[in-house]
Amino acid sequence: xxxxxxxxxxxxxxxxxxxxxxxxxxxxxxxxxxxxxxxxxxxxxxxxxxxxxxxxxxxxxxxxxxxxxxxxxxxxxxxxxxxxxxxxxxxxxxxxxxxxxxxxxxxxxxxxxxxxxxxxxxxxxxxxxxxxxxxxxxxxxxxxxxxxxxxxxxxxxxxxxxxxxxxxxxxxxxxxxxxxxxxxxxxxxxxxxxxxxxxxxxxxxxxxxxxxxxxxxxxxxxxxxxxxxxxxxxxxxxxxxxxxxxxxxxxxxxxxxxxxxxxxxxxxxxxxxxxxxxxxxxxxxxxxxxxxxxxxxxxxxxxxxxxxxxxxxxxxxxxxxxxxxxxxxxxxxxxxxxxxxxxxxxxxxxxxxxx
Amino acid sequence: xxxxxxxxxxxxxxxxxxxxxxxxxxxxxxxxxxxxxxxxxxxxxxxxxxxxxxxxxxxxxxxxxxxxxxxxxxxxxxxxxxxxxxxxxxxxxxxxxxxxxxxxxxxxxxxxxxxxxxxxxxxxxxxxxxxxxxxxxxxxxxxxxxxxxxxxxxxxxxxxxxxxxxxxxxxxxxxxxxxxxxxxxxxxxxxxxxxxxxxxxxxxxxxxxxxxxxxxxxxxxxxxxxxxxxxxxxxxxxxxxxxxxxxxxxxxxxxxxxxxxxxxxxxxxxxxxxxxxxxxxxxxxxxxxxxxxxxxxxxxxxxxxxxxxxxxxxxxxxxxxxxxxxxxxxxxxxxxxxxxxxxxxxxxxxx
Ligand code: SF4
Numbered sequence: 001x002x003x004x005x006x007x008x009x010x011x012x013x014x015x016x017x018x019x020x021x022x023x024x025x026x027x028x029x030x031x032x033x034x035x036x037x038x039x040x041x042x043x044x045x046x047x048x049x050x051x052x053x054x055x056x057x058x059x060x061x062x063x064x065x066x067x068x069x070x071x072x073x074x075x076x077x078x079x080x081x082x083x084x085x086x087x088x089x090x091x092x093x094x095x096x097x098x099x100x101x102x103x104x105x106x107x108x109x110x111x112x113x114x115x116x117x118x119x120x121x122x123x124x125x126x127x128x129x130x131x132x133x134x135x136x137x138x139x140x141x142x143x144x145x146x147x148x149x150x151x152x153x154x155x156x157x158x159x160x161x162x163x164x165x166x167x168x169x170x171x172x173x174x175x176x177x178x179x180x181x182x183x184x185x186x187x188x189x190x191x192x193x194x195x196x197x198x199x200x201x202x203x204x205x206x207x208x209x210x211x212x213x214x215x216x217x218x219x220x221x222x223x224x225x226x227x228x229x230x231x232x233x234x235x236x237x238x239x240x241x242x243x244x245x246x247x248x249x250x251x252x253x254x255x256x257x258x259x260x261x262x263x264x265x266x267x268x269x270x271x272x273x274x275x276x277x278x279x280x281x282x283x284x285x286x287x288x289x290x291x292x293x294x295x296x297x298x299x300x301x302x303x304x305x306x307x308x309x310x311x312x313x314x315x316x317x318x319x320x321x322x323x324x325x326x327x328x329x330x331x332x333x334x335x336x337x338x339x340x341x342x343x344x345x346x347x348x349x350x351x352x353x354x355x
Numbered sequence: 356x357x358x359x360x361x362x363x364x365x366x367x368x369x370x371x372x373x374x375x376x377x378x379x380x381x382x383x384x385x386x387x388x389x390x391x392x393x394x395x396x397x398x399x400x401x402x403x404x405x406x407x408x409x410x411x412x413x414x415x416x417x418x419x420x421x422x423x424x425x426x427x428x429x430x431x432x433x434x435x436x437x438x439x440x441x442x443x444x445x446x447x448x449x450x451x452x453x454x455x456x457x458x459x460x461x462x463x464x465x466x467x468x469x470x471x472x473x474x475x476x477x478x479x480x481x482x483x484x485x486x487x488x489x490x491x492x493x494x495x496x497x498x499x500x501x502x503x504x505x506x507x508x509x510x511x512x513x514x515x516x517x518x519x520x521x522x523x524x525x526x527x528x529x530x531x532x533x534x535x536x537x538x539x540x541x542x543x544x545x546x547x548x549x550x551x552x553x554x555x556x557x558x559x560x561x562x563x564x565x566x567x568x569x570x571x572x573x574x575x576x577x578x579x580x581x582x583x584x585x586x587x588x589x590x591x592x593x594x595x596x597x598x599x600x601x602x603x604x605x606x607x608x609x610x611x612x613x614x615x616x617x618x619x620x621x622x623x624x625x626x627x628x629x630x631x632x633x634x635x636x637x638x639x640x641x642x643x644x645x646x647x648x649x650x651x652x653x654x655x656x657x658x659x660x661x662x663x664x665x666x667x668x669x670x671x672x673x674x675x676x677x678x679x680x681x682x683x684x685x686x687x688x689x690x691x692x693x694x695x696x697x698x699x700x701x702x703x704x705x706x
Pocket of ligand 1: 086087145146147148172173174175176
């Protein structure tokens with residue numbers, strides 16, 4: 001099975017890396033039912049939608065594939081597995097990952113986002129997961145969340161391992177925690193911790209939130225950490241917080257460097273490519289922290305060159321729009337925005353400095 | 356003072372400040388749902404969309420009557436009521452959060468919300484909530500709860516003269532009528548019911564439970580009673596007043612109210628973890644010796660929809676009883692299919 005060589009090379013994998021990782025790569029692709037046709041389609045999708053002239057973009061896509069391999073292989077490789085939900089608190093996953101290093105080998109991530117970035121963006125093959133989720137308790141036509149259908153589908157199809165703990169985003173929507181309970185019921189009864197809050201601020205209250213709500217939320221975080229300590233024996237204290245911030249430092253530094261190019265006119269980067277970066281800090285705590293940061297540094301450097309020469313993905317003075325939250329399941333949507341002539345200099349995590 | 360009747364608004368607080376609590380408990384009509392489309396998309400719980408429809412129609416007597424609408428934020432569906440109405444209407448909204456975990460901290464946060472609301476009500480009426488006034492209000496509401504509990508025993512007996520539909524109507528009335536008058540009438544009704552008993556029907560006895568049972572949403576009860584089945588009305592997250600727990604006399608009355616309204620009641624499906632509701636229903640259905648459980652949920656109430664996928668298996672394992680899950684969007688078009696399903700279900704559980 002070497003039909004994946006072209007795809008991986010396109011995604012910035014080095015030949016010796018492919019050689020070293022062969023077993024992991026093949027096990028992953030087999031488990032996910034990805035064959036030669038899927039590899040061809042992925043290559044075609046990348047060439048159609050992504051700006052592969054930029055080595056940073058290719059590397060960034062490669063980092064997502066590496067995250068996918070780490071996710072699928074986590075149980076085979078003897079890791080303890082902690083999943084957290086979406087949208088996560090920035091740093092919470094990272095601080096758990098950092099603290100866990102003191103007691104063993106843990107895999108900590110938001111799996112549904114990794115699946116979207118890879119089986120969605122790269123392979124265009126989320127349908128089997130969605131269908132499995134739909135038949136497994138999150139039916140179509142009832143406004144059930146696709147992200148959770150994907151997670152449940154991946155567990156049902158055996159694509160990803162059941163975790164040792166799932167941390168549920170009980171502070172945001174109702175879908176996430178209820179679907180987490182459904183998955184707990186269906187997939188072996190693994191423990192779920194609910195990190196709760198109330199979405200009860202009235203119009204006009206922001207930014208002066210009721211401090212009692214902040215205390216409640218903070219208390220929930222404390223409880224989560226103390227239950228992690230009881231369950232796994234690792235401690236989260238100020239030192240660990242500081243260390244986890246350092247872990248994410250290079251990623252944020254690289255992103256900030258890249259952001260500076262996004263004030264340029266013409267804009268040197270499209271929304272398809274920018275999207276690749278947004279979910280590293282929210283979904284990953286592993287290889288993306290290092291190699292994701294490296295990919296963004298390369299991208300940043302390439303963009304600086306574009307800015308110097310006045311090159312852009314759209315003509316100068318193209319209308320600039322903000323996307324609150326970009327799609328991360330299908331690059332065709334973001335591509336459509338760019339092809340319509342709209343420049344997207346900012347979205348959620350990618351906020352450049354004011355002009 | 357209008358309030359969304361999800362069981363997290365203690366009427367005691369309104370009564371103590373001499374405000375009139377009005378449960379916004381209407382539902383079951385399709386018109387308001389269609390009206391609500393102007394303001395909110397389809398993917399919101401049917402009852403919550405109805406409230407948006409009633410409030411924005413300008414024609415609803417209850418919404419036209421109130422000075423303020425209190426929305427305890429239990430889940431995102433209730434939040435859509437308060438967000439939509441505060442943005443699109445002149446109605447004053449008051450919101451406070453209902454955490455999703457039963458814990459001391461959650462209860463404290465809920466109590467904080469009650470305190471904020473009490474301040475606002477007292478400000479609106481200009482009447483301070485004194486210890487004496489709140490003690491009186493707790494007392495009358497406890498009496499009402501006790502009478503509603505007794506009435507529910509009538510409903511459970513299978514030998515009562517009051518139909519399930521009328522039983523629900525009385526429960527709804529408790530959220531609309533003058534408290535003292537209602538308590539008196541309820542006492543009379545209970546006395547009357549003591550003196551007339553009917554013989555137990557040969558038809559199956561079912562427990563009706565679900566997300567919301569609103570005033571006017573009679574379809575499911577009409578269909579069930581139409582088959583001759585005995586319908587016991589069980590736990591509903593919204594629409595049915597919670598009466599199982601009385602507020603304990605305590606100097607710290609806000610603490611006592613929070614304890615009763617947040618900690619003691621059966622947690623609705625949106626609590627996390629949500630095992631309390633299925634455990635309660637398993638226990639109740641075996642205690643009552645019913646022949647089946649009818650799970651009636653409104654569309655897009657995601658917490659109920661998700662639980663309805665695996666609750667039937669849980670109940671079957673624990674009691675052997677079959678569950679029928681019905682979804683409603685208050686749509687007349689759904690009635691035919693619902694009727695067929697109800698008839699088939701009752702036929703299938705006949706002994
Ligand atoms: S419904 Fe909830 S879980 Fe799904 S994407 Fe929205 S916030 Fe996330």
